[in-house]
Amino acid sequence: xxxxxxxxxxxxxxxxxxxxxxxxxxxxxxxxxxxxxxxxxxxxxxxxxxxxxxxxxxxxxxxxxxxxxxxxxxxxxxxxxxxxxxxxxxxxxxxxxxxxxxxxxxxxxxxxxxxxxxxxxxxxxxxxxxxxxxxxxxxxxxxxxxxxxxxxxxxxxxxxxxxxxxxxxxxxxxxxxxxxxxxxxxxxxxxxxxxxxxxxxxxxxxxxxxxxxxxxxxxxxxxxxxxxxxxxxxxxxxxxxxxxxxxxxxxxxxxxxxxxxxxxxxxxxxxxxxxxxxxxxxxxxxxxxxxxxxxxxxxxxx
Amino acid sequence: xxxxxxxxxxxxxxxxxxxxxxxxxxxxxxxxxxxxxxxxxxxxxxxxxxxxxxxxxxxxxxxxxxxxxxxxxxxxxxxxxxxxxxxxxxxxxxxxxxxxxxxxxxxxxxxxxxxxxxxxxxxxxxxxxxxxxxxxxxxxxxxxxxxxxxxxxxxxxxxxxxxxxxxxxxxxxxxxxxxxxxxxxxxxxxxxxxxxxxxxxxxxxxxxxxxxxxxxxxxxxxxxxxxxxxxxxxxxxxxxxxxxxxxxxxxxxxxxxxxxxxxxxxxxxxxxxxxxxxxxxxxxxxxxxxxxxxxxxxxxxxxxxxxxxxxxxxxxxxxxxxxxxxxxxxxxxxxxxxxxxxxxxxxxxxxxxxx
Numbered sequence: 001x002x003x004x005x006x007x008x009x010x011x012x013x014x015x016x017x018x019x020x021x022x023x024x025x026x027x028x029x030x031x032x033x034x035x036x037x038x039x040x041x042x043x044x045x046x047x048x049x050x051x052x053x054x055x056x057x058x059x060x061x062x063x064x065x066x067x068x069x070x071x072x073x074x075x076x077x078x079x080x081x082x083x084x085x086x087x088x089x090x091x092x093x094x095x096x097x098x099x100x101x102x103x104x105x106x107x108x109x110x111x112x113x114x115x116x117x118x119x120x121x122x123x124x125x126x127x128x129x130x131x132x133x134x135x136x137x138x139x140x141x142x143x144x145x146x147x148x149x150x151x152x153x154x155x156x157x158x159x160x161x162x163x164x165x166x167x168x169x170x171x172x173x174x175x176x177x178x179x180x181x182x183x184x185x186x187x188x189x190x191x192x193x194x195x196x197x198x199x200x201x202x203x204x205x206x207x208x209x210x211x212x213x214x215x216x217x218x219x220x221x222x223x224x225x226x227x228x229x230x231x232x233x234x235x236x237x238x239x240x241x242x243x244x245x246x247x248x249x250x251x252x253x254x255x256x257x258x259x260x261x262x263x264x265x266x267x268x269x270x271x272x273x274x275x276x277x278x279x280x281x282x283x284x285x286x287x288x289x290x291x292x293x294x295x296x297x298x299x300x301x302x
Numbered sequence: 303x304x305x306x307x308x309x310x311x312x313x314x315x316x317x318x319x320x321x322x323x324x325x326x327x328x329x330x331x332x333x334x335x336x337x338x339x340x341x342x343x344x345x346x347x348x349x350x351x352x353x354x355x356x357x358x359x360x361x362x363x364x365x366x367x368x369x370x371x372x373x374x375x376x377x378x379x380x381x382x383x384x385x386x387x388x389x390x391x392x393x394x395x396x397x398x399x400x401x402x403x404x405x406x407x408x409x410x411x412x413x414x415x416x417x418x419x420x421x422x423x424x425x426x427x428x429x430x431x432x433x434x435x436x437x438x439x440x441x442x443x444x445x446x447x448x449x450x451x452x453x454x455x456x457x458x459x460x461x462x463x464x465x466x467x468x469x470x471x472x473x474x475x476x477x478x479x480x481x482x483x484x485x486x487x488x489x490x491x492x493x494x495x496x497x498x499x500x501x502x503x504x505x506x507x508x509x510x511x512x513x514x515x516x517x518x519x520x521x522x523x524x525x526x527x528x529x530x531x532x533x534x535x536x537x538x539x540x541x542x543x544x545x546x547x548x549x550x551x552x553x554x555x556x557x558x559x560x561x562x563x564x565x566x567x568x569x570x571x572x573x574x575x576x577x578x579x580x581x582x583x584x585x586x587x588x589x590x591x592x593x594x595x596x597x598x599x600x601x602x603x604x605x606x607x608x609x610x611x612x613x614x615x616x617x618x619x620x621x622x623x624x625x626x627x628x629x630x631x632x633x634x635x636x637x638x639x640x641x642x643x644x645x646x647x648x649x650x651x652x653x654x655x656x657x
Contacts, residue, residue: 203394205381205406207461217411221398296527 011213035281042274050268060271065281082258088255091170091245092238095177099185102178107189107226107281110276113195122190125183130164133180137247141167141178168250176244185230192226228295236284256280305573307373307385307494308337309358309463316353327353329519330367335463335497336512339368340489344497344506345516346542346635347577354516355465358497359388365583368401374462388465391472393448395440398442399445401451403428426454429488447567450484457492465651466498468507482509492539503543515539538653540580546656547586548577549624558654562619564597583612585651586625589644596644599623601637613637 042060044052067078069281075280110121128136143149144166166172178297204214243258249255254262256276263273326350335341343351350451356362357369368377387408396404406423415424424466427433430450438539439447444590449469456464459551466485470478489496499654500506507527515522515530515538523535537548541613551560553575557567568580589596602622606629613625640641 197392197394197397199390199392199394201395202359202381202388203390203396204407204411205361206359206386206388208382208454209407210410210411211384213411217407218396219396222396 014289017201018024038274038277042271042278044271046269046271048268049266053269056269060269062274063272068279071213084256085258087170087253088239088257091173091177091255092235092241095172095181095238096185096231098174098178100189100231103182103189105184106182107193108185110190111193112188112198122187125186128180128183133243136180137176137243140172140179141247144172159255167248168253170249170253173241173245173253174250175239176248177241178243181234184233184237184283188229188233189223189226192223196222200225207263224295228292231291232288235289239284240248240280260274305336305338307334308339308371309497310334310370311354311357312368312370312558314354314357314369316362317365322425326519328357328364331516331521332367332522333514333524333651335495338493338495339511340509342500342510342518344500344513346426346501348368350519351501352467353534355388355497355499358644359386359465360384365510366635382540384502385459385462386465387459387461387637388467389449389456389469391468393452393469395448395451395455397439399440400436401432401438401440401443404440405454405458406453407455409474412459422458423478426458427490429457430454430484441601445473446481453485453488456551457488458496460492461494462508463495463497466496468499468501469480469496470500471502478505479533480602485509496506507543507639515542517632526581530564532653534580534653537578537580540653540655545583545624546580546653547583549581549617549621549623551577551579553577560597560617560621562621563564565619566597566647567595580649581623581647583624583626584610585644586623586629588613588625588645589649591642591644593612593644593646595607596646597623599645600642601639601641603639615643 016190041052043056043058045055045057045059047053062075063078065078065081066075067081072215106125110118110125113121141148145151146165146167147162148167149165151160154160155163166175196200200218201214204218205211209217239255240257241255242261245253245255245258247259260276260280263269263276265274311333312333314328314331315326317324317326318363319325319567329351330355333354341356347350353362357364360376360383364377368375370376371384371386380466388588396407398406401424405426406419409419409422412618423436424433427436430453432447432450432454435443435447435451440451443451449472452469467484470481473481483550484506485496485498498509507530510527512524512526513530514524517538523530523539525533530539530543533544534546537549540546540548549560549562549566551558553573554565555573557565558579562577591598599617601613602616604636605612605614609629610626611629613627614624615623619621620630625645
């Protein structure tokens with residue numbers, strides 16, 4: 001009897017593997033394979049015309065943080081690199097915070113609509129996904145540039161005397177990323193709020209909690225898995241963002257993604273680009289581990 | 303014994319919806335609940351009893367009328383400013399907190415010192431016999447245990463009035479009986495005024511000091527369980543609490559002439575008025591047919607319930623009357639379907655209803 005059961009379970013497991021084989025194959029070829037190549041390249045020497053020479057070197061990894069002085073060959077901290085890292089982290093954290101601040105009321109609004117209307121609101125949230133990211137980013141460009149919609153309108157109302165310079169600043173990048181990643185924050189938040197038992201609000205008020213206390217002590221604590229998921233979904237692509245800082249930040253306000261691209265393009269330093277890519281991956285993974293651990297600490301003893 | 307009024311609704315009206323489509327969940331309800339009593343709002347679903355409870359808790363504001371607590375008008379106060387706590391039908395325990403944290407939540411929100419919160423929580427958990435569960439998550443508890451956590455949580459801040467919204471409806475019969483006893487004990491030990499909402503008449507009769515029977519947004523009758531049962535004021539109360547036989551008739555000098563043609567001696571009001579007599583089945587006695595003063599009737603059905611047997615009779619005009627007899631081991635000799643008997647009503651058992 002037990003034997004038959006074991007055999008059935010083994011068969012089920014085999015079928016499971018078989019079913020996921022296409023996905024696993026794709027994952028191996030498209031993700032792990034290239035990653036291995038990138039990892040190998042990061043330990044090679046840059047070639048003359050891009051490309052790599054098969055000669056082992058730590059230079060790319062050292063080059064992440066340090067530059068070699070062209071005159072005496074001593075190592076110094078690479079200020080430009082640090083600025084780019086710092087800007088990337090800063091903008092990504094800000095993007096995550098702003099999408100949360102905007103996304104939470106939005107998700108709450110949708111989750112508290114009658115079920116028949118919810119689908120419509122969720123549909124509106126997903127509409128931006130229908131258009132190519134590049135086109136949407138250029139649309140933002142059109143709105144915020146000096147002669148764009150926003151400035152034209154503000155000049156017309158007389159609120160400002162001369163156009164505000166937003167385009168090609170960090171603010172422009174921030175606006176663009178907030179817009180692009182907002183749905184990724186709203187959807188997991190909605191899923192979490194949708195599961196939230198609204199009767200707990202009354203229980204909170206009944207037990208002398210003010211509105212603010214109910215939000216902080218009850219709602220935010222219970223929908224925390226949604227906050228964690230949304231933050232991860234926004235923070236990670238923000239950190240590696242390429243199109244948005246490129247189009248809205250101009251050439252100057254680079255983020256890590258643009259910096260990596262630069263190494264593979266004009267910079268003609270593939271190993272440095274490869275090392276930067278791997279470093280980004282490691283940073284994201286570590287940040288994620290810390291974040292998830294901190295965010296789920298309250299639920300650990302359960 | 304005259305006691306002060308803990309909570310009072312004055313001409314409370316609550317309408318949902320706008321204009322012509324508005325539904326009056328509460329229609330001019332006035333009720334005084336005395337300090338320290340176990341008061342039950344009893345009625346079928348949709349009668350407005352939960353709405354009244356929510357007005358007292360502050361989750362709803364009355365369309366008109368006022369809510370007073372210890373004589374103070376609290377109509378405009380939000381729930382978190384009212385010294386009133388609720389035990390919710392769904393319990394509404396906080397899933398992210400432990401049992402102890404749930405119980406201490408109200409005290410913590412009131413800003414009481416940590417030591418006091420801890421001490422009171424411990425005392426409350428002891429009161430509901432859940433000391434061993436203090437560190438558990440509420441999802442790890444059984445329904446009855448969750449119920450007790452909800453009670454402890456609502457009692458911990460020592461509210462002036464405890465509101466209970468059908469708290470036992472989710473429990474199975476055996477647990478419900480246990481919790482009924484438990485609730486009475488808690489009320490006795492804490493001395494807090496309980497306002498209990500239920501649609502279960504037996505629960506209301508066994509637990510309450512006083513009952514307010516509600517129907518269609520109005521209070522139909524307020525009184526002790528005995529008063530409500532033995533002296534119902536109208537047909538709704540007589541049929542909702544326990545079972546009743548209703549006999550329509552007209553007032554004549556010295557009694558009531560029933561529609562079936564027989565006259566019953568009773569003290570009544572105006573001669574000529576249309577009335578309904580209500581008689582409890584256990585107050586209907588059987589006697590030989592043709593005995594003076596007895597109503598002639600034909601036995602149509604016998605239903606055995608274990609402790610009692612219900613005898614269904616038809617009067618001469620077909621009106622059905624049920625008599626409840628205590629069952630005997632040998633069955634009811636002489637009672638056969640179709641047999642003709644006389645019915646008598648126990649003295650004082652006939653209630654005359656206006657409408």
